[in-house]
Amino acid sequence: MNQNEFIHLIAPFKDKVFRLAKRLLVSNEEAQDATQDILVKLWDKKNGLENYASVEAFAMTMTKNYCLDQLKSKRASNLKIVHTNFASNETRVDQKIEDQDSLNWVEKMINELPEQQKLIIQMRDIEQYEFEEIAKILDMNETAVRVNLSRARKTIREKMTKTHHYGIS
Amino acid sequence: MELAKIEQLLEKYFEGETTIAEEIQLKQYFSTEQVAAHLEHYKPLFGYFSAEKEEQFTPTLSLKTKKQITVARIAFAASLVFLVGIITFINYSPNNQPQQTNAELGSFESPEEAFEETHKALALLSEKVNIGMESVKYINEYENSKNLIFKK
Incomplete structure (x- = not known):
């Protein structure tokens, strides 16, 4: 497999890898580094990739493991990740500022979820994976994925209703 | 889409039982302007999901590890x-080394010549040593004057 073929192969899911990494690592830069590392690892394994039924699922599993490892080593060295990327990359129109603010609320709520639920929300609600795929990527059974997803969605709903009614979270 | 169906879908959504197609329906509904007032607060949630999907990995990938x-x-x-x-x-x-060192040090073929040269070299050495000795003689003068002052 040459470089062009590889880039063609990863094109459909490299953004998904990045978004998943960002969901877990929060910081844009860290997510970029992680994506870079994961794709390079994938490139190193390029000759074995034919053995995988879905390279995308394999890449997502790698991303999940890589990011969880990163978080673990961070916590071990007592470094807390701070939210640095609330500002959107694109310059939004002024009238959308308020919308943006409530979107930030949603982001904050999702970021407060446990990692497992973050992963599932990211893959289901944002990337729109089927339960079967999520179960494969996370190495869980489908029922557990459903239960976790429902729990995560309900937590978000609860927090949102609170914010909506009292203006606090 | 009628409100009752949306409410029903939302309920299913929070139970984690909606299909991808139904979730897309929900996202579409909440992206429109005509969202029922009591569901308004779900708007940012679905808006966020759609917005997040747009984010891309921009840096160019370098595959050289x-x-x-x-x-x-x-x-x-x-x-x-x-x-x-x-x-x-x-x-x-x-x-290579011995030949080189011989040439550098200058060796002599006949013993007489070698003896002569050695002799010369030793004479030079003793001459230099004698010069040194002469200057050391002054020290005796100090010794003499010291003895004059500090008599035993």
Whole structure:
């Protein structure tokens, strides 16, 4: 497999890898580094990739493991990740500022979820994976994925209703 | 879409039982302007999901691994050192060395000549030593004057 073929192969899911990494690592830069590392690892394994039924699922599993490892080593060295990327990359129109603010609320709520639920929300609600795929990527059974997803969605709903009614979270 | 159906879908959604198609329906509904007032607060949630999907990995991917580069560099450096080592070994090997040192030190073929030269060299040496001795003699003067003052 040459470089062009590889880039063609990863094109459909490299953004998904990045978004998943960002969901877990929060910081844009860290997510970029992680994506870079994961794709390079994938490139190193390029000759074995034919053995995988879905390279995308394999890449997502790698991303999940890589990011969880990163978080673990961070916590071990007592470094807390701070939210640095609330500002959107694109310059939004002024009238959308308020919308943006409530979107930030949603982001904050999702970021407060446990990692497992973050992963599932990211893959289901944002990337729109089927339960079967999520179960494969996370190495869980489908029922557990459903239960976790429902729990995560309900937590978000609860927090949102609170914010909506009292203006606090 | 009628409100009752949306409410029903939402309920299913929070139970984690909606299909992808139904979730897309929900996202579409909440992206429109006509969202029922009591569901308004779900708007940012679905808006956020749609917005997040737009984010992209922008940096250009470099597939050259750092590891490979260092390995190549180390191999290159090692072979260079090896080459230099071999060259120096050949140039300064014991076979060449004695001849070179003989030439540098200047050796004599006949014993007489060698004796003569050695003699000259030793004479030069003793001459220099004597010069040194003469200057040391002054020290005796100090000794004398000291003895004058501090009589035993």
